[in-house]
Amino acid sequence: MREQTRVGLVVACIVAVVGCLAVVGCTDAASPVIARITVDHSRFLPALLTVPRGVPIALTLINEDPIDHEWIVGDEAVHERHRTGTEPAHQDRPTEQTLPALGFKRTTVTFEAPGDYRFICHLPGHEAPGMVGTITVSGS
Ligand SMILES: [Cu+2]
Numbered sequence: 001m002r003e004q005t006r007v008g009l010v011v012a013c014i015v016a017v018v019g020c021l022a023v024v025g026c027t028d029a030a031s032p033v034i035a036r037i038t039v040d041h042s043r044f045l046p047a048l049l050t051v052p053r054g055v056p057i058a059l060t061l062i063n064e065d066p067i068d069h070e071w072i073v074g075d076e077a078v079h080e081r082h083r084t085g086t087e088p089a090h091q092d093r094p095t096e097q098t099l100p101a102l103g104f105k106r107t108t109v110t111f112e113a114p115g116d117y118r119f120i121c122h123l124p125g126h127e128a129p130g131m132v133g134t135i136t137v138s139g140s
Contacts, residue, residue: 035057036059036061037061037071039061039065050138051137057109059109060106063099063104070099082096083127115136116136
């Protein structure tokens with residue numbers, strides 16, 4: 001990207017943020033919750049998160065391992081599908097992210113129903129030794 005274009009984008013972002021703060025206030029209930037999950041030695045850290053229902057969760061997923069992983073969140077039906085047929089790459093679903101070695105991904109997920117949603121790496125041999133975590137969605 002040319003430097004001029006990059007500066008233009010930064011200025012546009014600043015204008016957008018300042019405009020949002022001035023006009024909307026940016027304090028509405030739908031403001032995203034920022035969260036980060038790191039993968040280290042085939043473990044999710046943290047493995048337990050609690051988030052509110054109906055609020056976008058802006059996640060940064062950081063893979064510190066020199067091997068690929070994946071982050072798939074959902075109910076048990078989702079996990080059973082992936083256990084029996086792991087896709088090599090996930091691109092379209094915010095709840096299914098491929099995490100390249102020493103890379104990161106950003107995704108935003110909104111959980112509409114309270115409950116526990118596990119997130120798991122379904123690459124062969126990763127779930128059984130503990131590459132599992134849980135997002136607890138609070139609220140009524
Ligand atoms: Cu993995």
